[in-house]
Amino acid sequence: xxxxxxxxxxxxxxxxxxxxxxxxxxxxxxxxxxxxxxxxxxxxxxxxxxxxxxxxxxxxxxxxxxxxxxxxxxxxxxxxxxxxxxxxxxxxxxxxxxxxxxxxxxxxxxxxxxxxxxxxxxxxxxxxxxxxxxxxxxxxxxxxxxxxxxxxxxxxxxxxxxxxx
Amino acid sequence: xxxxxxxxxxxxxxxxxxxxxxxxxxxxxxxxxxxxxxxxxxxxxxxxxxxxxxxxxxxxxxxxxxxxxxxxxxxxxxxxxxxxxxxxxxxxxxxxxxxxxxxxxxxxxxxxxxxxxxxxxxxxxxxxxxxxxxxxxxxxxxxxxxxxxxxxxxxxxxxxxxxxxxxxxxxx
Ligand code: SF4
Numbered sequence: 146x147x148x149x150x151x152x153x154x155x156x157x158x159x160x161x162x163x164x165x166x167x168x169x170x171x172x173x174x175x176x177x178x179x180x181x182x183x184x185x186x187x188x189x190x191x192x193x194x195x196x197x198x199x200x201x202x203x204x205x206x207x208x209x210x211x212x213x214x215x216x217x218x219x220x221x222x223x224x225x226x227x228x229x230x231x232x233x234x235x236x237x238x239x240x241x242x243x244x245x246x247x248x249x250x251x252x253x254x255x256x257x258x259x260x261x262x263x264x265x266x267x268x269x270x271x272x273x274x275x276x277x278x279x280x281x282x283x284x285x286x287x288x289x290x291x292x293x294x295x296x297x298x299x300x301x302x303x304x305x306x307x308x309x310x
Numbered sequence: 311x312x313x314x315x316x317x318x319x320x321x322x323x324x325x326x327x328x329x330x331x332x333x334x335x336x337x338x339x340x341x342x343x344x345x346x347x348x349x350x351x352x353x354x355x356x357x358x359x360x361x362x363x364x365x366x367x368x369x370x371x372x373x374x375x376x377x378x379x380x381x382x383x384x385x386x387x388x389x390x391x392x393x394x395x396x397x398x399x400x401x402x403x404x405x406x407x408x409x410x411x412x413x414x415x416x417x418x419x420x421x422x423x424x425x426x427x428x429x430x431x432x433x434x435x436x437x438x439x440x441x442x443x444x445x446x447x448x449x450x451x452x453x454x455x456x457x458x459x460x461x462x463x464x465x466x467x468x469x470x471x472x473x474x475x476x477x478x479x480x481x482x
Binding site: 279280287292293296297301 | 389423425427432433
């Protein structure tokens with residue numbers, strides 16, 4: 146598809162080694178970006194007058210459990226100009242860390258907090274990386290594959306037990 | 311019929327203080343609507359004209375715990391929310407009762423997962439459990455009648471020396 150080629154071409158001109166892989170599955174176009182290049186590519190995609198991916202719709206992650214690079218963070222960004230949703234992916238290893246894209250898309254702020262809460266992916270230079278859902282003193286990241294569905298007993302405090310008459 | 315007939319014949323009746331107090335108490339149970347999720351809709355339906363909870367003297371839903379006798383916990387209680395529920399319960403004056411409305415509050419229900427407390431009886435003294443997801447309003451009324459029965463059996467003195475200090479208060 147033309148738009149996809151345009152996007153790839155543009156990124157390649159901007160930074161030749163940034164793209165590791167592309168895929169186009171049922172017109173969901175995805176790019177796997179090198180971890181170190183993510184912030185630069187994000188800035189470029191937003192600022193380039195032909196692309197203008199100004200909206201970040203979602204940030205989430207995947208835990209592959211057994212893969213060598215265990216985690217993938219996923220960004221869905223949208224261009225009003227092209228009417229196109231683009232998916233960026235970044236592969237991360239154990240103790241995952243990646244640059245925060247809040248400086249590019251403000252809306253990524255809470256998405257990244259949620260991803261930190263659920264998957265324990267550290268977003269570097271995030272302005273306020275607190276947990277979103279779980280209590281602040283909780284030590285685990287529940288959507289990781291090694292977290293038991295019923296949780297870890299005693300990891301979240303309850304009020305003291307009932308007092309019967 | 312009833313009270314009026316009695317009063318017409320003699321102008322007085324004999325009873326015990328206990329009976330009068332528990333009769334008054336059980337017909338003026340003011341609920342605290344702890345409506346946390348979907349069950350709260352059925353709780354509201356129980357107050358509407360069709361089911362009409364005011365027949366039992368319980369139409370006065372109070373949104374401050376200081377005026378309530380009965381806490382209807384209607385909804386999924388997460389671990390995070392449990393502290394709030396307990397704090398509100400602690401603010402209710404004695405004597406007080408608790409209805410665990412619905413599968414979620416009774417046992418965790420369909421949320422068999424890490425954030426949901428698997429039954430609020432882990433941190434609250436529950437008097438009546440109500441089955442259903444959500445329970446029909448009739449079921450809630452039935453639970454209320456169970457509470458009334460329970461209150462009806464109590465003596466007026468039962469609550470006077472209730473030891474309060476062994477209730478550990480929840481910090482912020
Ligand atoms: S028991 Fe069912 S209706 Fe009630 S709060 Fe739980 S899920 Fe909602």
